[in-house]
Amino acid sequence: MFMRIDHVAIACHDLEEKIALFERIFELTVVAREINEEQGVKEAMLHVVDGDGGGSYIQLLEPLSPDTPVGKFLAKRGEGVHHVAFGVPDVTEAMGEIGGRGVRLLDEKPRHGSMGSSIAFLHPKDVGGMLTELVQARPTDQGHN
Ligand code: MC0
DSSP states (O other), X not given: XXXXXXXXXXXXXXXXXXXXXXXXXXXXXEEEEEEETTTTEEEEEEEEEEETTEEEEEXXXXXXXXXXXXXXXXXXXXXXEEEEEEEOSOHHHHHHHHHTTTOOBSOSSOEEOGGGOEEEEEOGGGTTTOOEEEEEOOGGGSSOO
């Protein structure tokens, strides 16, 4: 199964403040912003680099309310890395393969993710404490221009 790092997601209290921080420190550029009601987040994608199969990003996440996954994470652990997302060519196929290796899937079927992607999460307790997301990029977004 071909995998790449699609994004590293950071949970934060103030999206605009953290966008300014990452722009200043790393000279990254915001290429997409979105409110994802289903996941309970307001988010920004900052482009890092393009590679085989698609781009890599830093994803900044601000919760829409305290009773969301990111809201609960912030209350418990504070700001920091929330999850790592692996890019895969086919998320349904990857879910089947990885699920067959004893890892609990948090989604029964793929959901809507950033920039038109299809995503699914793996339980952090089965991946060394790392909340893991599988991402199938939207076909037209196989690399940022
Ligand atoms: C919770 N835990 C984590 C964690 N969140 N460990 C590592 N990284 C995280 N982000 C740990 C807790 O510390 C706890 O361990 C245990 O998992 C259970 O957590 P909990 O606080 O009791 O909360 P639960 O069980 O209600 O939910 C945790 C779970 C949930 C990971 C199952 O947050 C979830 O389903 N997440 C997937 C969806 C998601 O995160 N969506 C937001 C981003 P201890 O040892 O204390 O028991 S959406 C997104 O980013 C999209 C838009 C995109 O990328 O395109």
